[in-house]
Amino acid sequence: MHALDEFLEPLHQGVWExxxxxxxxxxxxxAAWKKSPLNLxxxxxxxxxxxxxxxxxxxxxxxKVHLDRYDPETHPVRHLVDDAPLLLMIAATVGTLIHFVRAGPPESTEAVLKEQKQSxxxxxxxxxxxxxxxILILSDGLDLFFGLVSVAIPVLLIGVGIAIVGKEYLENPDTSRFPSGIFPGLIILAIGIISWFFDLRFWILIVFLIIVVWNFGSAAFLLAGALKKENADREDLATRLILGVLSLVLAVLIVWVPGSGELFLGLAIGTLAVLGGITLIVNGLRLRARMAGRAILDPGIPEP
Known part of the structure; x- marks a missing residue:
């Protein structure tokens, strides 16, 4: 007979979950395990x-069990400040990192700790x-972004084309026959080579065209779905209508107002990059702090 508590020792050795x-x-x-009424x-x-x-x-x-720093029943405010943001930010990231941990050979725990440190x-x-x-993009560095795009897209297309052609030849080693499956790869490869000669304005046009089509399509889909859903939940209906109207307004602005598309794209990309970077750094430092806290409790645990 094995109780759940027998499998929880790795949590006290620095393992996140x-x-x-x-x-x-x-x-x-x-009976000591109490059902939690409030959870995300x-x-x-x-x-x-x-x-x-x-x-x-x-x-x-x-x-799936993890160890909070503060018990919400005895320290509700500390738990909300310290543990809840950590769960929101790193649960998905670390959850994909930790595939399987159970009580067993010590090597399994050491391997997880090593992966967490690398993470x-x-x-x-x-x-x-x-x-x-x-920050560069937000400080009027959109030209730099498009410059990178104008290099990245041809490289990506050429790489995909070569990969498709190579895959077909590896799967069909008979040199007496010309594999018909390489034609898509050759076409993509040719487009990638030709795209080297397109200037920056071409890529700006392509990016804006994708945004316009995306937003018009999003608006049409969301508005049509909301109108057809007669018995829809009011909150869901309001969300669909708001997203649809905002998408439609954005698409109209990009087409009719000079410079609005470039301004929106720069703000969106720059803001997402800054927020994404901050989130990653906070995730990493909080995970390190968790591991360091376990190491203090058990001096035998290696430093993170």
Whole structure:
């Protein structure tokens, strides 16, 4: 017989989250696990439980447990300030990092700690240039962005074309026959080579055209869906109408107001880059702080 608590030791060794298959837990949850009434809606989560600082998410096949720094029952404000933002920001990132951890050989925990260390380091490394790029774009550096695009798109097309052609030749080693599947790759490769000779205005036109088509299509789809949905929830209907109207207004501005498209694109790309970079850095540093906190509790844990 195995209780859930037997699998939680890695949490005290610096691991962010343990994932335990339900078939490994042969005893029901003890009365100490209290069902949590308030939780962020998460796809696949059937229920959430708390036991002191332990926070459990139950899915159809697994138990996912992480360790909050503050117990929300005894320190609700501290929990909201310290733990909730961490869950919002790094749950998705670290959740993809931690595939499977259970009580077992010590190598499994060490491997997860190593991956977590690499994760926070890469997030900080990537976040810094993202912030710098966003600041450059916001400070009237849109020409720099389009300059990068004018190089990146041809390189991407050429790379995809070569990959398709190479894949066809590897899958069809018979040199006596000409693989018909390479034609799409050759076409993409040719477009990539030709696109080297297009100037910056061409790429600006392409980007603006994509934005216009995207927003007109988004507006039409959302407005049509909202009008057809007679029995729709009022909040859902309002959301669809607002998004549809905003998309339509944006598309009209890009077409009819000179410079509005360039201004919007610069603000959007720059802001997203800065916010994305800040989020990555905060994610990384908070994960490092969590690991450092566990190391202080257990001197045997290596420094993050």
């Amino acid at each position: 343990v994932v335990i298959p339900k078939e490994s837990v042969t005893e029901p949850l003890s 809606p998460t796809p696949g989560v059937l229920a959430s439980y708390r036991k002191g600082n332990y926070h459990l998410h139950e899915t159809r096949t697994e138990y 926070w380091q890469w997030q900080v490394i990537i976040g810094l240039p993202m912030i710098l790029a966003g």
